[in-house]
Amino acid sequence: MTSRLEEMAAAGGSPAGAAAIGPLPVEVHDLTVAYGTQPVLWDVDLTLPEGHLIAVVGPNGAGKSTLLKAIVGLVRPITGWVKVYGEPYERRRSWVGYTPQRESVDWDFPTSALDVVTMGLYGRVGWFRRPSRRHREMALACLEKLGIRDLAGRQISQLSGGQQQRVFLARALAQEARLYLMDEPFAGVDATTEKAVLSLLQDLRREGKTVVAVHHDLQTVAEYFDHVVLLNLRLVAAGPVATTFTPENIHRAYGGRPTGLSQAAEALLSRRPPGGGP
């Protein structure tokens, strides 16, 4: 626990310094979540610093998506609490943009790319009111940023997987949040989209935003992100990539589960010099 605070201090200023610039984007305390009797997250304590690209990694069923859902109040914890910028999520909704997994929705739904992006503004539009022309223009600008403005009128089932992912990210962008929570923004996308997503994340960091993304590809964690949260039911480690994304921690997160992912971890480990670690 102490070591994590120290790591945090090393990367993003001391906790005292963080308090001076305002509360942290995410504080998770004693969080336990279960679906039925099956625990998904167990006693997780975690703080995430402002202004970083943060990867959440771990094997399948490690509770990565559930962590994001718990932050935005989509699952009710058995114990513990989550604060977003020092307040319960309900009071900070407008500061947060949440992007579920692409597979979680029906892409044959009768709607257009522009319409989906406009949904990102519904929170601002509020109950009962219709989005105005100004809202649609904002949505168009977000599509433009993802390089797919020409697809605005396209029915969403006629988009490729990568284009669908970009529509989802444009919708997140439309929320103009400070904290973005993205569930697998790189999953199943083509190389062009991967580049577009990465440059979007980097733009967001440049603007001082915080991005927390569930990520599956261990090979690219160090290249794309500067912070990492290793999860496997419990929190394994969290902190700057340089000090936290170590072979030991990866092994602790993936070890003991004979999955393709743990093999990937093994492959990664074998590439490091003997003795491992930075």
Place this chain on the structure above:
Amino acid sequence: MGISYTLENVLLGSSLLGVVAGVVGCFALLRRQSLLGDALAHAALPGVCLAFLLAGSKESLYLLAGAMATGIAGALFVLLVVRWTRVKEDAAIGIVLSVFFAVGIVLLTRIQRLPGGNQSGLDRYLFGQAATIVEEDLMVMAILGGAVLLVVALVYKELKLLCFDRAFGASLGFSMRGLEVLLTCLLVAVVVVGLQTVGVILMVAALITPAAAARQWTDRLGAMVLLAGVLGGASGAIGTILSATAPKLPPGPTIVLVSSAVLVASLLFAPRRGMLWAWLEERALRSRIRRENLLKDLYRVGERERAWDRFVPRPALMGLRGQGALEIERSAGHLVAAGLAERSGDALRLTAAGLAEAAQVVRKHRLWELYLARRLELPTDHVHRDAEAMEHALSEEAVDGIEELLGFPKEDPHGRLIPARRRP
């Protein structure tokens, strides 16, 4: 003018139901809750009977209130069963449907054995008996239906969010649970509106068929909702008129048959999503593949003989891929009509335009073979079959890109010349 007065009531009643059910049905369909609508409709029957027993009157206001009460009870029951037992939603819906309906039938049978019960006419709620609609009924239906449409218009955006991306909607702070309850209440209200026209058993058809038909014609939710309302309303009106003009045609089932006919027509003939469209597209693709193959075969025969101006007899072409004479003749007809080939008896040769076109097909084939062999290091005797499929799918830009990637090669893996880019 008693008949036309009744017909007018019936017409208004069934078109009203058609519109309201079509509109609400869209959301039920997109949320995959068609069966919930069915269960709620069946659950309305015991309510009608209980209301008759308690109030001792067949005043439709009481009966509809009873229907609404047990309809909502049925919905709650589904929620509770899913929440507190290990029974899944589809099973819970099946249970509610059959249990509530069974209770309804038991009560209905008892009521009909009561003195004067025969005249209660409650059995008309099973299949609907629109001819019994009086003005007060119409008033209740209009108020309820109007309220339903008003609510849908008010929370249209929120319902769209619920149906498309529930988790995202919840993260924005819209109460998704509240919207689910609201949508269920709307379904119950539709059931009540339709009790007297189509009855509880066929209600699900009024909800789902116009929505499913409308989905075929449009890719926009707004247009789908409007169209479902129009199709539902029109089916209601046409079904009523048919049953009024033909003898012994019950209105409720006739309305359902009309809207089903609309659905079948939509599934068959709608552009892009319709079966006919898909079949035509597939046929066009297959015909194009056959034409391109024939072009390529003519090119390769000419290449072998170092002359493209000789006529190739049909038996020689048939030998190349084991095609029948008829098949070749069909493709040849297309090529000749397009000015890409010319005939002499049953023999065929490429025109200048045909040669240029054939060279492009061959070019795609050979560059793709080379790409597979070089980049993926597939053995050269394995690449031909893949290239056979890809040459029909690759665009010219993609092929130019591959050519550049490979460093503008001259020959394919089998040592044959790769035709040059099409000159602009």
